[in-house]
Amino acid sequence: MNDDIKIKPYDGPVGGWGSMTSIAHHVRDEAAATALPELARQNKPDGFACTSCAWAKPAKAHLAEFCENGAKATFAELTRRRVGADFFASHTVSELRGWPDQALEHQGRLTEPLRYDAALDRYVPVGWDQAFEEIGRQLQALRADDPDAVVFYTSGRASLETAYLWQLFARLYGTNNLPDSSNMCHESTSVGLKAAMGQPVGTVRLEDFEKTDCLFFFGQNVGSNSPRMLHPLQEASERGVPIIVFNPLHERGLEEFTNPQRPLQMATRSTTRIASRYHAVRPGGDIAAITGLCKALLALDDEAQAAGRPRVLDVDFIAQHTQGFDDFAAFVRAQDWADIEATSGLQRAALTESAQIYAKATATIGVYGMGLTQHELGVDNVRMLVNLLLMRGNIGRPGAGACPVRGHSNVQGQRTVGIAEKPELVPLDVLARQYGFEPPRHKGMNTVEACASVLNGRVKAFLGLGGNFVRAVPDHHAMEPAWQRLPLTVHVATKLNRSHLLPGRSSWLLPCLGRIERDLQAGGVQTVSVEDSTACVHASRGQHAPASEHLLSETAIVAGLAQATLPPNPQVDWAGWVADYARIRDAIEATWPDQFAQFNQRMHQPGGFARPLPAVQRQWKTPSGKAEFKAPARLDAAFAGDGGDDVLRLVTLRSNDQFNTTVYGYDDRLRGIQGTRDVLLMNRDDMRRLGVADGSTVTLACAAADAGPNPEGVLREVPGLRVVAYDLPAGCCAGYYPECNPVVPLSHHARESHVPAVKSVPVRVRAQGQA
Numbered sequence: 001m002n003d004d005i006k007i008k009p010y011d012g013p014v015g016g017w018g019s020m021t022s023i024a025h026h027v028r029d030e031a032a033a034t035a036l037p038e039l040a041r042q043n044k045p046d047g048f049a050c051t052s053c054a055w056a057k058p059a060k061a062h063l064a065e066f067c068e069n070g071a072k073a074t075f076a077e078l079t080r081r082r083v084g085a086d087f088f089a090s091h092t093v094s095e096l097r098g099w100p101d102q103a104l105e106h107q108g109r110l111t112e113p114l115r116y117d118a119a120l121d122r123y124v125p126v127g128w129d130q131a132f133e134e135i136g137r138q139l140q141a142l143r144a145d146d147p148d149a150v151v152f153y154t155s156g157r158a159s160l161e162t163a164y165l166w167q168l169f170a171r172l173y174g175t176n177n178l179p180d181s182s183n184m185c186h187e188s189t190s191v192g193l194k195a196a197m198g199q200p201v202g203t204v205r206l207e208d209f210e211k212t213d214c215l216f217f218f219g220q221n222v223g224s225n226s227p228r229m230l231h232p233l234q235e236a237s238e239r240g241v242p243i244i245v246f247n248p249l250h251e252r253g254l255e256e257f258t259n260p261q262r263p264l265q266m267a268t269r270s271t272t273r274i275a276s277r278y279h280a281v282r283p284g285g286d287i288a289a290i291t292g293l294c295k296a297l298l299a300l301d302d303e304a305q306a307a308g309r310p311r312v313l314d315v316d317f318i319a320q321h322t323q324g325f326d327d328f329a330a331f332v333r334a335q336d337w338a339d340i341e342a343t344s345g346l347q348r349a350a351l352t353e354s355a356q357i358y359a360k361a362t363a364t365i366g367v368y369g370m371g372l373t374q375h376e377l378g379v380d381n382v383r384m385l386v387n388l389l390l391m392r393g394n395i396g397r398p399g400a401g402a403c404p405v406r407g408h409s410n411v412q413g414q415r416t417v418g419i420a421e422k423p424e425l426v427p428l429d430v431l432a433r434q435y436g437f438e439p440p441r442h443k444g445m446n447t448v449e450a451c452a453s454v455l456n457g458r459v460k461a462f463l464g465l466g467g468n469f470v471r472a473v474p475d476h477h478a479m480e481p482a483w484q485r486l487p488l489t490v491h492v493a494t495k496l497n498r499s500h501l502l503p504g505r506s507s508w509l510l511p512c513l514g515r516i517e518r519d520l521q522a523g524g525v526q527t528v529s530v531e532d533s534t535a536c537v538h539a540s541r542g543q544h545a546p547a548s549e550h551l552l553s554e555t556a557i558v559a560g561l562a563q564a565t566l567p568p569n570p571q572v573d574w575a576g577w578v579a580d581y582a583r584i585r586d587a588i589e590a591t592w593p594d595q596f597a598q599f600n601q602r603m604h605q606p607g608g609f610a611r612p613l614p615a616v617q618r619q620w621k622t623p624s625g626k627a628e629f630k631a632p633a634r635l636d637a638a639f640a641g642d643g644g645d646d647v648l649r650l651v652t653l654r655s656n657d658q659f660n661t662t663v664y665g666y667d668d669r670l671r672g673i674q675g676t677r678d679v680l681l682m683n684r685d686d687m688r689r690l691g692v693a694d695g696s697t698v699t700l701a702c703a704a705a706d707a708g709p710n711p712e713g714v715l716r717e718v719p720g721l722r723v724v725a726y727d728l729p730a731g732c733c734a735g736y737y738p739e740c741n742p743v744v745p746l747s748h749h750a751r752e753s754h755v756p757a758v759k760s761v762p763v764r765v766r767a768q769g770q771a
């Protein structure tokens with residue numbers, strides 16, 4: 001790898017010719033010629049919903065309604081490479097464990113069900129019936145003992161139909177152990193928004209971007225992680241809408257964009273500016289930054305009141321629709337500018353100017369991502385953004401609202417159809433009547449709790465519907481050995497990944513169809529559905545030939561496992577559901593008649609059908625019946641007390657060439673880092689202070705107060721990182737996820753939501769020698 005390393009600041013735009021070249025490179029590389037025509041159907045009303053991000057799919061699609069990374073996701077799914085029985089015959093699992101993530105991904109699609117044979121240390125082919133039967137038998141035995149020893153994990157890609165069957169399987173089995181990838185992601189949103197305004201999802205629809213006149217953008221890397229969102233942002237910028245960004249890194253996608261859909265812009269290589277103001281906030285500094293904005297806003301309101309001008313606060317809205325304003329305002333007034341500046345790393349003058357822009361706007365949207373949710377005070381971060389919006393009545397008004405940008409393409413929808421470890425979020429009484437059983441009423445495990453219970457031996461079986469769980473979670477050097485003590489692991493997957501290579505006593509790999517592939521069942525070719533970040537539900541129909549004739553759909557696999565495990569129930573027609581997914585949608589509609597009215601008829605509507613959102617109507621489903629202001633626990637969202645001059649705050653990041661733990665390649669074009677992912681981005685002053693040189697090799701070590709070895713006795717360290725001098729605030733550094741996950745302690749998670757605090761890990765950097 002080393003010869004190919006190129007590190008050079010990137011000053012080009014996002015999109016443009018760079019993204020075209022990158023797409024072309026991936027077409028060649030994946031040899032996915034048959035995938036090319038599929039791009040024309042991507043995110044179209046009669047096509048398939050992209051398997052990459054969850055951004056809204058417009059009713060009037062662009063000619064090409066896909067982005068560089070969406071195209072990569074399509075090529076990755078439709079690759080012609082295959083991992084068949086011959087591959088596993090020639091590689092032991094121990095050998096494969098030594099391969100890098102990218103090499104595993106690169107082998108291509110799994111083709112048939114596999115069982116781990118411990119004597120051979122290999123995966124060997126097995127028939128579907130035998131796999132279901134044996135897994136079913138083991139699950140029955142575990143159920144007799146303790147259904148809560150089994151975890152039913154979901155990664156956010158599976159459709160609404162599959163997710164509904166999965167949660168029903170778990171509950172019929174007797175557990176609410178339904179952790180989801182959103183436990184590592186937007187759970188701070190689900191908790192924070194629900195408490196603040198009574199709904200766990202954002203309030204913004206795509207058309208609000210056409211009506212807004214101010215955008216705040218916190219901790220979301222649009223250029224890599226939701227590039228289609230650059231279209232509404234470009235249009236807003238061209239209308240003169242101020243876009244005010246808070247991000248410790250100068251992400252190119254938030255700075256400049258060249259729209260590949262505009263021939264003139266491409267030909268002239270011109271760009272559109274996205275951010276009008278860029279605040280390089282310290283990681284964990286957003287509560288302080290927003291406190292500064294609110295404090296400046298209160299001052300402007302005081303001045304307006306004194307001068308007899310119209311108020312800056314929306315006092316009518318605050319009086320009629322909210323609760324807790326006085327306490328919140330008292331908190332804000334009591335904060336010192338010096339503390340705000342020190343914690344946010346931003347100047348009072350800069351924050352005041354942004355507050356002035358906000359004060360003039362009539363409709364403001366607050367967009368955010370992992371930069372807010374993945375901190376110890378991730379929930380407070382989300383609530384601070386809501387506080388800011390509520391001060392000027394920016395919820396439930398056209399062109400305004402809270403806009404969390406969700407991760408996986410159906411992660412929001414899975415929660416909507418019952419994937420939840422918290423029983424109070426699910427209409428259990430309805431399910432009880434619908435299926436004639438008594439669902440478990442006690443809380444299940446979230447992701448962090450599931451990890452802790454794998455480590456302490458409470459969990460006996462892990463069933464994963466997608467995902468690369470062990471690689472994605474904190475403390476993975478502790479998780480890996482503990483994982484191999486699990487009596488049963490079952491992975492439903494499309495591609496081989498590291499979690500599959502840590503077999504427990506009985507381990508199974510069940511390969512499924514991808515969403516872009518034709519899903520033919522007894523009732524004909526099936527359509528599935530997904531919910532986007534704006535709570536619109538879309539149909540998605542795959543048409544590409546399946547990667548192998550032995551694949552089953554995710555829906556069929558879930559039904560197969562459930563039928564082999566559970567006693568027959570005349571009210572649960574697994575076979576009928578698999579034959580015709582429209583019947584699953586009828587069942588979903590029966591469980592949530594308000595949310596999914598006429599599901600089958602409406603799902604083909606261009607742009608999707610919008611689920612009703614009470615907060616948009618200014619109906620607040622909170623205990624008080626009002627939207628709630630809330631003062632944060634403190635100004636710094638990161639862990640307190642992990643001090644020391646030599647301690648830096650580590651931000652873990654995605655590159656432009658990965659989808660979560662799926663590493664497509666080593667080209668983080670938009671950050672100018674090519675050929676390696678083993679890097680540590682550092683501020684030059686810190687490098688000088690700590691005596692590490694650009695290009696030198698360092699070891700990163702956890703410096704949390706509860707640091708020390710992980711539960712398996714392994715030090716929380718990552719060696720072999722190359723230092724890259726980078727433009728980020730002093731006192732912090734950044735590295736890639738998942739490579740840096742061994743330094744993140746499992747105990748280091750958001751209060752309330754349990755989202756791992758992977759955007760502010762206290763670390764020390766130790767020199768290993770010069771490169």
Ligand SMILES: Nc1nc2c(c(=O)[nH]1)N[C@H]1C(S)=C(S)[C@@H](COP(=O)(O)OP(=O)(O)OC[C@H]3O[C@@H](n4cnc5c(=O)[nH]c(N)nc54)[C@H](O)[C@@H]3O)O[C@H]1N2
Pocket residue numbers: 052053054069185218219220221222224225226246247248249251281282283284285286368369370371372405406407408651652653654656658659660661759
């Ligand atoms: N191509 C591609 N698309 C993806 C994914 C992918 O891996 N690849 N993953 C999908 C998933 S599951 C998710 S959840 C989303 C994730 O998408 P994002 O929400 O964009 O998540 P990250 O890439 O982790 O980075 C978040 C941004 O927050 C900034 N940041 C870090 N700490 C702070 C902070 O304290 N404050 C502020 N204001 N900013 C901060 C970082 O510099 C970075 O720009 O993307 C989804 N889409």
Ligand SMILES: Nc1nc2c(c(=O)[nH]1)N[C@H]1C(S)=C(S)[C@@H](COP(=O)(O)OP(=O)(O)OC[C@H]3O[C@@H](n4cnc5c(=O)[nH]c(N)nc54)[C@H](O)[C@@H]3O)O[C@H]1N2
Pocket residue numbers: 155156157158181182184185186370407408465466467468469472473492493494495496497512513514515554652653654659660661662737738740741744758
């Ligand atoms: N340090 C750090 N850690 C993080 C994060 C971070 O920012 N920093 N981000 C967190 C976040 S937001 C998330 S969402 C997690 C996600 O982390 P992951 O678990 O990596 O998420 P996925 O992308 O779902 O997992 C990829 C695997 O899903 C399987 N797969 C792909 N397509 C399909 C399909 O159609 N069906 C099925 N059944 N399987 C499929 C493939 O086998 C592939 O290997 O990581 C979290 N971990």
Ligand SMILES: [Mo]
Pocket residue numbers: 181182184185186407408
């Ligand atoms: Mo995510």
